[in-house]
Amino acid sequence: MYQKCLELLKQRKVTLDDIVECVMFLQKPYISSLTQEECKEAIIAVLHKREVQHAIITGLYLDQAAECNLISDSNLKSLLMEDNALYGVDEVLAYGICNLYGSIALTNYGYIDKVKPGIIGEMNKSHQKCNTFLDDIVGAIAASAASKIAHTK
Amino acid sequence: MYQKCLELLKQRKVTLDDIVECVMFLQKPYISSLTQEECKEAIIAVLHKREVQHAIITGLYLDQAAECNLISDSNLKSLLMEDNALYGVDEVLAYGICNLYGSIALTNYGYIDKVKPGIIGEMNKSHQKCNTFLDDIVGAIAASAASKIAHTK
Amino acid sequence: MYQKCLELLKQRKVTLDDIVECVMFLQKPYISSLTQEECKEAIIAVLHKREVQHAIITGLYLDQAAECNLISDSNLKSLLMEDNALYGVDEVLAYGICNLYGSIALTNYGYIDKVKPGIIGEMNKSHQKCNTFLDDIVGAIAASAASKIAHTK
Amino acid sequence: MYQKCLELLKQRKVTLDDIVECVMFLQKPYISSLTQEECKEAIIAVLHKREVQHAIITGLYLDQAAECNLISDSNLKSLLMEDNALYGVDEVLAYGICNLYGSIALTNYGYIDKVKPGIIGEMNKSHQKCNTFLDDIVGAIAASAASKIAHTK
Numbered sequence: 284m285y286q287k288c289l290e291l292l293k294q295r296k297v298t299l300d301d302i303v304e305c306v307m308f309l310q311k312p313y314i315s316s317l318t319q320e321e322c323k324e325a326i327i328a329v330l331h332k333r334e335v336q337h338a339i340i341t342g343l344y345l346d347q348a349a350e351c352n353l354i355s356d357s358n359l360k361s362l363l364m365e366d367n368a369l370y371g372v373d374e375v376l377a378y379g380i381c382n383l384y385g386s387i388a389l390t391n392y393g394y395i396d397k398v399k400p401g402i403i404g405e406m407n408k409s410h411q412k413c414n415t416f417l418d419d420i421v422g423a424i425a426a427s428a429a430s431k432i433a434h435t436k
Numbered sequence: 437m438y439q440k441c442l443e444l445l446k447q448r449k450v451t452l453d454d455i456v457e458c459v460m461f462l463q464k465p466y467i468s469s470l471t472q473e474e475c476k477e478a479i480i481a482v483l484h485k486r487e488v489q490h491a492i493i494t495g496l497y498l499d500q501a502a503e504c505n506l507i508s509d510s511n512l513k514s515l516l517m518e519d520n521a522l523y524g525v526d527e528v529l530a531y532g533i534c535n536l537y538g539s540i541a542l543t544n545y546g547y548i549d550k551v552k553p554g555i556i557g558e559m560n561k562s563h564q565k566c567n568t569f570l571d572d573i574v575g576a577i578a579a580s581a582a583s584k585i586a587h588t589k
Numbered sequence: 590m591y592q593k594c595l596e597l598l599k600q601r602k603v604t605l606d607d608i609v610e611c612v613m614f615l616q617k618p619y620i621s622s623l624t625q626e627e628c629k630e631a632i633i634a635v636l637h638k639r640e641v642q643h644a645i646i647t648g649l650y651l652d653q654a655a656e657c658n659l660i661s662d663s664n665l666k667s668l669l670m671e672d673n674a675l676y677g678v679d680e681v682l683a684y685g686i687c688n689l690y691g692s693i694a695l696t697n698y699g700y701i702d703k704v705k706p707g708i709i710g711e712m713n714k715s716h717q718k719c720n721t722f723l724d725d726i727v728g729a730i731a732a733s734a735a736s737k738i739a740h741t742k
Numbered sequence: 743m744y745q746k747c748l749e750l751l752k753q754r755k756v757t758l759d760d761i762v763e764c765v766m767f768l769q770k771p772y773i774s775s776l777t778q779e780e781c782k783e784a785i786i787a788v789l790h791k792r793e794v795q796h797a798i799i800t801g802l803y804l805d806q807a808a809e810c811n812l813i814s815d816s817n818l819k820s821l822l823m824e825d826n827a828l829y830g831v832d833e834v835l836a837y838g839i840c841n842l843y844g845s846i847a848l849t850n851y852g853y854i855d856k857v858k859p860g861i862i863g864e865m866n867k868s869h870q871k872c873n874t875f876l877d878d879i880v881g882a883i884a885a886s887a888a889s890k891i892a893h894t895k
Binding site for chain 3: 466521522524527528531538539540542543544545546547549550551586587
């Protein structure tokens with residue numbers, strides 16, 4: 284399942300290195316010696332958690348379903364296609380990930396979701412694409428990995 | 437949107453009266469004078485919250501997508517079709533509803549999700565059907581309405 | 590810090606074996622071969638998490654402060670001394686523990702908090718004592734250990 | 743109880759106007775016509791919720807107990823006095839507030855907790871003072887009021 288999640292993220296143009304960049308953005312200010320390798324290890328650990336994997340396959344399915352016109356409900360489809368600011372189910376899924384890594388992960392996620400560094404800011408620029416869940420899931424994975432590092436260093 | 441959510445629930449064979457029964461189950465032991473009308477009012481208020489509506493249309497879409505073979509990912513499809521015990525995204529969505537109504541709602545939901553009174557216990561008996569999200573969403577609506585009553589009585 | 594938390598729980602008359610009993614109550618119905626030893630291991634792992642330890646020392650401090658008359662604010666003192674049903678900060682702390690173990694832990698906690706098996710039901714019977722936080726914290730530890738077992742078995 | 747919470751905040755040098763400033767910081771970028779009066783109304787509504795009030799009186803009690811040397815447990819006392827970065831119970835209480843206002847409130851809180859605008863940044867500068875819970879509670883109230891505005895405008 285871990286390999287599958289990596290594949291799904293890659294199909295949506297997100298690599299481990301993109302997430303490493305987000306973790307560095309979050310945690311480097313606190314730990315100046317932090318290396319990309321350490322970030323990668325933390326991300327890989329996060330991606331091995333079953334609840335994280337389930338959030339990824341569910342959220343990315345919803346993005347694709349909206350994109351591929353598999354959602355007949357016009358309200359849901361347009362909420363997803365426009366990444367409506369008042370639609371919060373994507374954040375709810377993201378919190379489902381962050382909660383597993385404690386309060387630091389939640390704060391990190393709220394911050395990254397506003398500042399949108401690196402790959403997170405690059406998403407959602409194309410109008411045919413739907414990355415409503417993807418950006419929150421990537422943010423949550425990065426926030427969780429950063430929290431894991433904070434607790435173990 | 438409120439009307440639409442009522443419709444969606446009805447299509448999945450859940451009526452307001454079914455949810456009233458769950459609220460009575462939860463709250464009647466604490467308030468002996470509680471009426472069905474009061475429960476109904478509380479449920480209607482819950483169903484008017486935007487975040488609740490978004491959870492309903494998203495969760496019920498996933499159930500239907502699994503049922504109608506719109507999910508090509510075989511892992512996700514079988515997790516949903518079998519209501520896998522370790523798949524927790526349905527509970528995560530339910531918590532997204534309950535959180536809006538405070539800690540009593542969360543406790544109520546955990547309880548109702550185990551005891552499965554009334555309509556909640558009747559779901560998921562057919563093998564062609566997928567009610568993975570439906571039962572948690574109905575439980576969360578009932579738990580939230582019961583919490584609302586506890587705080588206002 | 591782990592030893593300290595064990596000590597604090599023991600001072601409040603809660604032993605590891607009491608919590609084992611709660612975990613067996615929650616998880617034995619699903620895993621008939623579950624042993625007390627396995628429950629104990631899971632509890633010990635939960636008690637080693639820093640966020641769990643912080644919740645324990647904070648919650649048990651509040652119980653003792655109420656009991657020892659260290660709270661001059663009469664509202665807070667009476668909310669704690671009577672374990673007021675609408676006071677939810679104890680549940681909020683408990684959710685802070687359960688969230689680390691995913692959605693199964695939250696559902697388990699909601700259930701155990703209503704049914705109050707074993708040690709959880711025995712608390713709060715004395716009027717000079719305040720166990721407002723203790724029962725929720727013990728329930729959350731048991732619920733988390735049961736969730737950990739569900740995910741690893 | 744509402745008046746009491748206002749008093750408690752004032753004793754800790756936080757006024758409604760300070761919180762208004764935080765709400766403006768969060769929400770003005772999205773609603774250019776937003777007035778201070780509207781922010782104040784939203785804050786007052788937040789401060790009338792029972793769960794918010796309970797979080798305030800509990801958190802501010804813990805700050806004062808640390809400051810006034812009422813905490814004999816040296817671990818807890820030093821975690822609070824130094825606002826230890828890995829102590830997360832203050833954030834857990836803050837999430838207990840934000841959760842009532844949905845996912846926008848949580849994201850807002852994560853952001854404000856990092857950026858620390860206005861009054862939030864001014865706290866904790868004195869070494870005899872303990873504002874470990876205060877800054878998170880004020881951030882959570884502002885984040886919740888901003889979310890309320892986002893959902894009603």
